[in-house]
Amino acid sequence: MNFDKDWEETEIQLSENEFTHRQQNDEYMFYQYVASGNTEAVQDNIAHHRFLDSSGTGTLSRDPLQNLKYHFVVSVALITRICTEKGMEMERAFRLSDFYIQKLDDIKTIDSLSDLHSTMVMDYTLRMQNLRQNANLSRTTNECLNYIYSNVNDRITIEDLAEYTQNSTSHISRLFKDELGISPSDYIRNVKLDKAKNLLRFSDYSIIDIANYLSFSSQSHFSKLFFEDTGMTPKKYRETYYGTTWNNLH
The missing domain is CATH 1.10.10.60 (Homeodomain-like)
Structure with missing residues (x-):
């Protein structure tokens, strides 16, 4: 398989369609909301179905459900990393990540995947909120x-x-x-x-x-x-x- 040729053709198609990825600041801000335990901001993101908004996101699979599953894995990986940097115990964060990624095996519809994503981000957010409340512990x-x-x-x-x-x-x-x-x-x-x-x-x-x-x-x-x-x-x-x-x- 000629990956160089495939890549060049893909690059041309994306350029012709004037496709650009979503501003990293938007995604980074959302992950910071999760890591800071900001439940109100995360709930607002969920209410607006931002996870299902495909504008500005890369296509990782031609199958819509599989594409979102790949984005889910990316999302939980980044959230895990940022939460550990903000103080969540590493073992706890990675166990949580493994738990939710394994749940993807049972997901058959986009709606159920959206629900899983909402559950995942709120789970991390609530845990980080609790962690911040314990920040002054000895x-x-x-x-x-x-x-x-x-x-x-x-x-x-x-x-x-x-x-x-x-x-x-x-x-x-x-x-x-x-x-x-x-x-x-x-x-x-x-x-x-x-x-x-x-x-x-x-x-x-x-x-x-x-x-x-x-x-x-x-x-x-x-x-x-x-x-x-x-x-x-x-x-x-x-x-x-x-x-x-x-x-x-x-």
């Missing part, structure tokens, strides 16, 4: 939060946090109370329950598998804590929210 507290996220499927104790940060358990407890207004054990429980909600919404794992994966002492204990947090059993929560996106829950 280094030790942030180390604890990163440890909890990275080991959410393990049984985590305040002793684990103290050992990881090389502090006393009383110091860790005091930091959580002063900076987060919550005890370490309650924070760990909340993170696990949030993870459980996502698994109930977006996976087919059984309730007992989720309870075991997140290291709850038993399925009944997990169900009890889940009901206290949501007012719903895990089964009812899955029946209500399975497969729903962020805007159905906010």
Whole structure:
């Protein structure tokens, strides 16, 4: 295949059609809105269906759906990079990127792809908003939060946090109370329950598998804590929210 010849022919066609890519400033500004946790600006972008606006965007595939899928991958890659530069934990950012890119396999229509893009950008935006709210946390507290996220499927104790940060358990407890207004054990429980909600919404794992994966002492204990947090059993929560996106829950 003669790529040089193909490229020259493509270049001529684009020049004749006076095609120019969208101003980079527009895209960069949108990514900055995401990275700064500006939910209002991102929601406005979603409302105007900017992801589906093909003016000023390159053609990466002749198939319209595949073309948008390629643009989706580019978008999530750039958002991941900018969010990590703005403070999101790298492992968390890349896990999130992998999660959404894998979701493309199930996308069959442009509308569902647009919905996925909206969910993805708002997910990153809300996480960055939360990160900015925690920007004034001490280094030790942030180390604890990163440890909890990275080991959410393990049984985590305040002793684990103290050992990881090389502090006393009383110091860790005091930091959580002063900076987060919550005890370490309650924070760990909340993170696990949030993870459980996502698994109930977006996976087919059984309730007992989720309870075991997140290291709850038993399925009944997990169900009890889940009901206290949501007012719903895990089964009812899955029946209500399975497969729903962020805007159905906010």
